[in-house]
Amino acid sequence: MMSLKSVITCIFIATGIQNFNSVKQSITQNCVVTGTIKGIQKDMLYIMFEDTSSKHIRIDSALVENEKFTYRVNLPKPQLCMLSLKVTNKSGKKIGFGMGAKVIISEGVLKIKAHKDSLTKLKAEGTFLQDEYNAVLKKLTTEYKIWSDLNLAHQKALKAKDSKQVNILEEKIVAEKLKIRQIIIEQAKLNPSSLVSSYIVYTNFPLVRDVSSNIYALLNATGKQYVYAQWLANRIFNSGTAIGGFAPAFELPDMNGNIISLDHYKGKYVLLDFWASWCGPCRAESPNLIKAYQAFRSKNFEVIGISIDKSRQNWIKALNEDKLPYPNVIIPQELLRKISDAYGVRSIPQNFLLDPKGKIIALNLRGSEVYQKMQEILK
Numbered sequence: 001m002m003s004l005k006s007v008i009t010c011i012f013i014a015t016g017i018q019n020f021n022s023v024k025q026s027i028t029q030n031c032v033v034t035g036t037i038k039g040i041q042k043d044m045l046y047i048m049f050e051d052t053s054s055k056h057i058r059i060d061s062a063l064v065e066n067e068k069f070t071y072r073v074n075l076p077k078p079q080l081c082m083l084s085l086k087v088t089n090k091s092g093k094k095i096g097f098g099m100g101a102k103v104i105i106s107e108g109v110l111k112i113k114a115h116k117d118s119l120t121k122l123k124a125e126g127t128f129l130q131d132e133y134n135a136v137l138k139k140l141t142t143e144y145k146i147w148s149d150l151n152l153a154h155q156k157a158l159k160a161k162d163s164k165q166v167n168i169l170e171e172k173i174v175a176e177k178l179k180i181r182q183i184i185i186e187q188a189k190l191n192p193s194s195l196v197s198s199y200i201v202y203t204n205f206p207l208v209r210d211v212s213s214n215i216y217a218l219l220n221a222t223g224k225q226y227v228y229a230q231w232l233a234n235r236i237f238n239s240g241t242a243i244g245g246f247a248p249a250f251e252l253p254d255m256n257g258n259i260i261s262l263d264h265y266k267g268k269y270v271l272l273d274f275w276a277s278w279c280g281p282c283r284a285e286s287p288n289l290i291k292a293y294q295a296f297r298s299k300n301f302e303v304i305g306i307s308i309d310k311s312r313q314n315w316i317k318a319l320n321e322d323k324l325p326y327p328n329v330i331i332p333q334e335l336l337r338k339i340s341d342a343y344g345v346r347s348i349p350q351n352f353l354l355d356p357k358g359k360i361i362a363l364n365l366r367g368s369e370v371y372q373k374m375q376e377i378l379k
Contacts, residue, residue, distance in 0.1 A: 034070040035112030048082045078106035104129045147176045170367035193222035198229035210363035248342040252329035270354045277318035282349040286322045292370040
């Protein structure tokens, strides 16, 4: 099965009651991956393990003959890997690995069915962990599709200036977001030892960021040993931008070259909005931010747009097209890594709501959530 990616998130930096305790946790996991790949008479299938302690991906291989293959391996614990074939250029020369599909290799026999031209759509089943992964992924894929459709409808309603429909859709978007979160929370709660849980929480981090520490706490010692849980912990506890932390200071230029300092806004509630001109979901949020800004700017509230655009020209064009009335700055490319690491930003849109002392009090507010949060604070 393919790993899940939210279609309304722009990535810019190069992602039952029974639980895993019921799976035999032997020192060595005797694992077998077997199946068919239609259209291959003789070729190599490559197995890439990304969740290792090494800095490099470990690559194994299995021979596919007459469309069939069997791969055997002993592992100290279950691991998630990507199955891939090498791609060829027009002259028939193999030039690298093609896009593969992720599966979980654990004790038992994992059965694969695929076609060489659509390996990302392979079917994998037969082991407890793979079946668990398939089940939660099916739930999330269904809800993400609904969420995506709602966001597309919201964008159309905004363009049509249908305020009634916009408000209805914003309420549905918030409700759907909470529904997706609940699936992720239930996965961690019911399967605290599972590789699946650590992977699902980590890969959906932008959506659950503001409650990620609570979800991480649901994992037990076994669940926290997986590298995805370790990466998740690093994002939560070492980014410096969890709820309750203080937003890292910055000094960045606006469209006129004037330097805007975050320290200048101490004493105000400030929403920091990370976005880019090329990010459709980001720009779809602009009317929501404008609405909140206009409603609360006289009540000690400010919005600062922070662009990661490479093109200053495209950034300024977007500012004019969207008619953003609040301060906007752009991150020089030489500072992008430093600032994105400081804030733990790996995808956009992302935002951080600060209190007058500069402390983070909310994360990733979407739709009408900014307006509702400020209404709650200032009532």
